[in-house]
Amino acid sequence: MQTLAKLRNVEAVDFDQCRTGLETTKPTRLLVKRIKLDSLQGLRCNHVKKQFTRPDGSTYTAAHESTVQRWVDGPTGRQRASKAQGEYTITLCKIIVKAFHEAKQEALGTESPEKEEAPVGPR
Numbered sequence: 001m002q003t004l005a006k007l008r009n010v011e012a013v014d015f016d017q018c019r020t021g022l023e024t025t026k027p028t029r030l031l032v033k034r035i036k037l038d039s040l041q042g043l044r045c046n047h048v049k050k051q052f053t054r055p056d057g058s059t060y061t062a063a064h065e066s067t068v069q070r071w072v073d074g075p076t077g078r079q080r081a082s083k084a085q086g087e088y089t090i091t092l093c094k095i096i097v098k099a100f101h102e103a104k105q106e107a108l109g110t111e112s113p114e115k116e117e118a119p120v121g122p123r
């Protein structure tokens, strides 16, 4: 990872996944090259801290409820609350796909379809 980060033109994009809809903060670093993820860069948790109760009855204050030893109902039944942390949210996937698409368009030297002018009819 550190060797990869030192490669030329490789940029680190740091953000918290809670800002893309994940239920936990999950600070994340993506290493990218020629991919613009400006909308994610520096996006940090800005959620209001609340009081939560642990299974043992003790309380704590945090922006997001801890997933440690917590179970939720998932699509395939009861699962650890931490399971979702291993997956990107739809919002994050869309941002990444859009960035890849734009990078490809830029590499091809073409504009995205919505920016193209309307076709000119026969003269």
Ligand SMILES: [Zn+2]
Binding pocket: 016, 018, 019, 024, 025, 044, 045, 046, 047, 063, 064
């Ligand atoms: Zn947050």
